[in-house]
Amino acid sequence: MKMIPQTITNPEKKSQPKTNLMKNETSLFSRLFFGIILSLFTVLSILPLIWLALSSFKTTQEFQFNRLGLPINWFFKNYSLAWKIAGMGKLIFNSVFYTSISTIAVVFLSLAAAFAFAKIKSKATPFLYGSFVIGILLTIQSIMVPLFLMANTLNLLDTRLGVLIPYVGFGLPIGVYLCTEYVKSIHDSIVESARIDGAGYFKIFGAIIIPMAKPVVSTLAILNVLAVWNEFMLINILVSTDEMKSLPVGIMKFSSALSSDYGKQFAALVIGLLPLLSFYLVFRNKITEGVSAGAIKG
Amino acid sequence: MKQYQAKKEERRAYLFLVLPAVLLYFAVMAFPMVFSIWMSVSDYSGGQIFGGSTPINFIGFNNYARMWKDQYFWISLKNNLYIVLISVFGQIPLGFVLAYALHRNQVRNKGFFQTVIYLPCVISSVIVGILWQTIFSPYGPFTELMRHFKPGWENSLLSNPRTAIIPVLLVMLWYYTGTYFIIFLANLQKINPEVIEAAKIDGASEWQSLRYVILPALSGVIVTSSILAISGSLKSFGLIFAMTGGNPARRTSVLALYMYDTAFRGAPNYPMANAVSTFMVVFSFLLIIITKLAEKRFGGREE
Numbered sequence: 001m002k003m004i005p006q007t008i009t010n011p012e013k014k015s016q017p018k019t020n021l022m023k024n025e026t027s028l029f030s031r032l033f034f035g036i037i038l039s040l041f042t043v044l045s046i047l048p049l050i051w052l053a054l055s056s057f058k059t060t061q062e063f064q065f066n067r068l069g070l071p072i073n074w075f076f077k078n079y080s081l082a083w084k085i086a087g088m089g090k091l092i093f094n095s096v097f098y099t100s101i102s103t104i105a106v107v108f109l110s111l112a113a114a115f116a117f118a119k120i121k122s123k124a125t126p127f128l129y130g131s132f133v134i135g136i137l138l139t140i141q142s143i144m145v146p147l148f149l150m151a152n153t154l155n156l157l158d159t160r161l162g163v164l165i166p167y168v169g170f171g172l173p174i175g176v177y178l179c180t181e182y183v184k185s186i187h188d189s190i191v192e193s194a195r196i197d198g199a200g201y202f203k204i205f206g207a208i209i210i211p212m213a214k215p216v217v218s219t220l221a222i223l224n225v226l227a228v229w230n231e232f233m234l235i236n237i238l239v240s241t242d243e244m245k246s247l248p249v250g251i252m253k254f255s256s257a258l259s260s261d262y263g264k265q266f267a268a269l270v271i272g273l274l275p276l277l278s279f280y281l282v283f284r285n286k287i288t289e290g291v292s293a294g295a296i297k298g
Numbered sequence: 299m300k301q302y303q304a305k306k307e308e309r310r311a312y313l314f315l316v317l318p319a320v321l322l323y324f325a326v327m328a329f330p331m332v333f334s335i336w337m338s339v340s341d342y343s344g345g346q347i348f349g350g351s352t353p354i355n356f357i358g359f360n361n362y363a364r365m366w367k368d369q370y371f372w373i374s375l376k377n378n379l380y381i382v383l384i385s386v387f388g389q390i391p392l393g394f395v396l397a398y399a400l401h402r403n404q405v406r407n408k409g410f411f412q413t414v415i416y417l418p419c420v421i422s423s424v425i426v427g428i429l430w431q432t433i434f435s436p437y438g439p440f441t442e443l444m445r446h447f448k449p450g451w452e453n454s455l456l457s458n459p460r461t462a463i464i465p466v467l468l469v470m471l472w473y474y475t476g477t478y479f480i481i482f483l484a485n486l487q488k489i490n491p492e493v494i495e496a497a498k499i500d501g502a503s504e505w506q507s508l509r510y511v512i513l514p515a516l517s518g519v520i521v522t523s524s525i526l527a528i529s530g531s532l533k534s535f536g537l538i539f540a541m542t543g544g545n546p547a548r549r550t551s552v553l554a555l556y557m558y559d560t561a562f563r564g565a566p567n568y569p570m571a572n573a574v575s576t577f578m579v580v581f582s583f584l585l586i587i588i589t590k591l592a593e594k595r596f597g598g599r600e601e
Contacts, residue, residue, distance in 0.1 A: 169326025
């Protein structure tokens with residue numbers, strides 16, 4: 001690491017033209033090499049999805065003999081049929097419902113607890129905060145059977161509440177952790193001066209903490225949306241009527257019922273991935289930022 | 299008196315702010331975890347837990363012993379280890395190479411590559427599983443593609459118990475590499491570019507600056523990624539559930555699926571399922587501790 005002081009003492013060394021020269025000289029071969037790897041994997045990432053999209057416009061009969069090419073006759077009816085048979089409208093509504101309500105609850109509850117943990121002194125904080133942090137390591141399957149039995153005992157199977165409560169609970173550990181670390185970074189003096197001015201804690205929470213916490217709120221909301229929207233294992237056992245199913249559960253059922261009807265199945269898959277795909281394309285920078293921040297801190 | 303009032307208000311505010319999250323967390327996570335461990339050493343067989351007609355007995359580690367003797371437990375554990383290996387030696391290095399390539403190469407449309415490479419990660423695992431099951435099936439495009447090179451090739455990839463895990467692992471490489479790519483990319487951008495430039499001016503080659511400047515700076519991220527890979531591998535369920543259902547002959551099962559089968563398929567055996575899930579928690583903690591120790595022993599080049 002002896003190079004570091006050198007750069008600091010000789011700032012002129014990083015002048016622009018020289019930098020570019022260095023890069024071009026050293027990286028002609030590696031540029032080609034890395035360029036090929038990058039392009040190859042990019043193509044591999046998208047190709048199966050393009051294939052899926054194209055195949056969804058073929059009839060099942062056409063798919064039997066034309067598996068790789070473009071559709072000969074563009075058959076759009078797959079979509080309306082799949083939409084109707086799988087009850088896509090209901091599934092999408094349910095997924096949006098579970099995702100949005102649980103995300104709002106997770107963000108709000110996490111931030112409230114985080115404010116108390118970070119800015120109000122209490123002897124209970126180390127134990128309570130510590131239990132949330134340990135909870136980050138717990139996975140759904142480690143408590144899935146008890147949750148199923150509890151929901152059964154409390155008559156919460158096949159209800160929206162029975163899905164929402166565990167989803168909010170699962171979002172809390174990472175939520176409380178990320179929010180507490182963030183609220184800690186807000187200066188104590190801001191809270192103290194508001195206290196001296198006579199503001200109560202709830203006022204401070206609403207007027208100062210929530211507006212200042214926007215960055216962590218967006219990170220947390222994104223992580224929660226991705227996790228809840230794609231969650232399959234738990235909701236698959238908590239819910240059995242079509243009325244309550246989320247998109248992944250509904251698509252799983254649809255595809256096992258129509259496993260050889262390729263045209264409709266492909267259309268159903270495309271419908272299933274479009275909502276989150278559009279969410280991703282709109283918020284792609286926020287999402288990649290949030291994912292890497294959440295992964296490293298969590 | 300005033301100070302006492304303030305203290306009281308402080309305590310009340312703390313309680314109100316913390317209570318909803320704490321109650322929910324203990325009801326949904328902490329209590330079930332304890333419940334699960336308790337159930338794993340009992341002979342509970344469904345029905346009422348308190349005041350039921352059949353008393354629940356403490357049977358020690360019988361459920362664990364039964365699990366230990368079950369060949370499907372070992373098959374599942376082995377597959378989980380394969381998944382850890384494909385993550386640590388496949389997804390993480392590949393993710394790093396891609397991130398490094400994008401970071402060092404001044405390609406146009408950086409954002410485009412980034413968006414496309416991460417794209418598979420946002421698709422639901424069930425959809426990914428169904429899609430790839432079709433691709434690798436004997437009637438799928440993979441067979442057709444292979445026949446261009448090897449006419450008459452018979453595709454038994456997913457139906458042969460010996461090979462069925464291979465396509466699953468390949469799909470995991472496709473599905474999850476983007477996550478590590480994004481993590482490495484974000485952290486490469488945090489390294490001060492002047493440090494790398496300085497190394498080059500001192501005559502370091504691309505390879506040397508990678509080996510002595512960039513990788514040491516990322517050692518912490520590599521450890522975090524490995525921990526993520528370990529706990530992620532134990533989580534894998536949806537993809538395999540949709541792609542193979544654990545078959546043929548339960549040869550592609552993983553621990554999560556083995557636990558699910560024990561609890562919800564055929565005659566439910568809740569205590570044994572809880573023994574499996576408790577084992578999974580202990581196992582992942584152990585792996586994480588080993589990773590941390592390995593970092594202390596071999597790493598330690600963090601700044």
